[in-house]
Amino acid sequence: MKRLANRQEIIELRGRLKADFLGADKKKVKLCCGTACRATGSLKVLDALKTEMQKRSEDVDIVTTGCQGLCQKGPLMKVEPHGYFYQRVTTAHAPKIVEYTLSAGFPVRELLYKDSIITKPIEAMDEVPFYKKQMRLVLRNNERIDPGNIHQYIAHDGYSALEKAFFSLTPEAVIEEMKASGLRGRGGAGFPAGIKWEAVRRSVNKTKMVVANGDEGDPGAFMDRSIMEGDPHSLIEGMLICAYAIGARYGFIYVRHEYPLAVKNLNVAIKQARDLGFLGDNILGTEVSFDISIREGAGAFVCGEETALLQSIEGKRGFPVQKPPFPAERGVWAYPTCINNIETFANVPYILSVGSENFAKLGTERSKGTKVFALTGKIKNTGLIEVPMGITLREIIYDIGGGMLSDKKLKAVQTGGPSGGCIPAEQIDLQVDFDSLFSVGSMMGSGGLVAMDENDCMVDVAKFFLSFTQQESCGKCPPCRIGTYQMLQILDRITKGEGAAGDIERLQHIGNMVKEGSLCGLGKTAPNPVLSTIKYFREEYEEHINNKFCKAKVCKGLGFYRIDNEECFLCGLCKQACVYDAIVELKDSFHIDMDYCAKCKACYETCPIDAVKIEKAGYKHQAAIYTNIRADVQE
């Protein structure tokens, strides 16, 4: 590839590529090759399709795209120009796809999306309920281009925002656009991106850095990964515009080591961008020079915190440092550094191409634009979604997510990962934006949304998140290091049925101290899951402590076990499973002797028809019966 030397050359190139790739009736298969679809076998489907096409000498472009969103139903595929959307494609379907769809233009009916077996199949992607309410702006390229091909990105107006910035806007004007758009950092805290850029620009130091934070450590979040994997050029373009605006020379993308595909795709993208002259010296014949290198993390959650991340780039332990000075004044190697989240950068090209006014029309008063969420947990359609700010949780869970699995009742929605909190089902009409989530004790975080049903124990969930942050605490500040450990000990006791009166108050007390006393975002937010579950689900904590009972039947060592003899069909599996010999077999019934039972849940998990019940009370009532049963058996 030849380096593009001026504006004219890129315009000509784009014109040529548009004609090549976007011919109206060109047959195209867009196969999702994101991590999740790869796990369900999309690469095998790709091979099968290729062989099949060769056999029938069909001339069709196969585009291997990034994550298309509906991960649960993968591998996904879109066929153009017909617009058919196929899900759960297997290698066995390849002949049919080629024969019916590509040759004849008819849909393969069994691959179309259906809400249930009785509803009519849906042909087009946009008509599928999962996509209907979404607004895919940042993810716009994810379903239509091959991330490994810069030409396809350019054909879809890629690098046109860069062109606009370089040739018709001054750096100050770019920053003004960013400020006017109201874009807030997508990493969680929601700091306005334009203001941050301006601060870096004002710095007197000549050498400046741009850092993209792709250390997406939150469990239950994969937005950044999907962008890095599916649309790396948007990220590069965003970083380039930022570099132009603030006058930076060097850039870094910090990626988690757990995302090998993202690293691979980014490397390819950076190389192609260099070859075409979008990176390197004198970009597009201008005075601007900028280059990006990738830094891989190594499994430290705290490195998602900006100051810790910068330490890690320098090759040190990833300890957060005191702010101020903010990275904008003194960042990596003490140079002024503009550090933003991946998704923030991916928003930039879109903002510049549609203009800040149009962008600012989306979303709510103080949170503009869209937000990408990783929608997971116990709902029907899990995957990657992008919605305008201000949408309600109800719309996300029921319209996009398709409702709860097995139609159970929604209990809570967890947002913001280990830094966020649990929002109870009663507040499901809450608008999703930075401030309203914060007002209910949760936060946007990087964008994980986990739906939980009545079978999830809130104490257990709080314990889960706390054990995560406790493990990941870097150990620099004692309030976080010791505080989270102490809180975890208390939670552990509670879930084992050894909770004592006053434990809830103790948790709140320590939690508030950890919040106040920690240096970085990890420590400051670590108690959130516990404090928010205490706030909204206090009765569950009390039940664990006072009644020694776990309503969701998750925690071991709580409650009373009983076999419902009406339901039991005498398979005897529970007796086999019990290592404590607590199950007494009579001629036509099984019983659990609570004197022997260790409440290990083995019988409960083994029973094929759920005839083993865990109940809140019942020991006294049953005591007499067991005495009689033992006596009977002995006779």
Added chain:
Amino acid sequence: MIDIQEEMGMVGDALTDEQKRKAVLIHAFHKIQKENNYLPEEKLNEISEELSIPLSEVYSAASFYKQFYFKPRGKNIVCVCVGTACHVRGAQAVVNKFEGSFGVKAGETTEDLAVTLETVGCVGCCGLAPVVVVNDEITGELTPAETNAIIEAIKEGSYEKTG
């Protein structure tokens, strides 16, 4: 062992020699670990000399990151995702099952170096929870039967991703 100039790229121009040497340290660890599948003591000695960084600092950096290992790892690496989505869909039961079958706790390696069992915060495949990654191959929507099949295949030494 490591080419500082190449690793640093253009940004090297803005840095002092010492800054560059330190900055490649984590790259070096990744490289050593790729070759040896852990960080052997002698290699860390070498890197310390090559980059003129005190061994204490080398260990200080390496021990901070969870993905660097000081002990040899197994031939098969079983990594169970215990992220939020996997947790609410029963990842703990999966971990217990692997622990029981291989006789090691999460984070440990079997004595014959056949299997290392690990847990990870999130692999970002939450849509397919619960997920296990065996030798970099992801299997999602695990059922007990699939878990058993994976365990059997690993024990027989014939693990290959199915489906």
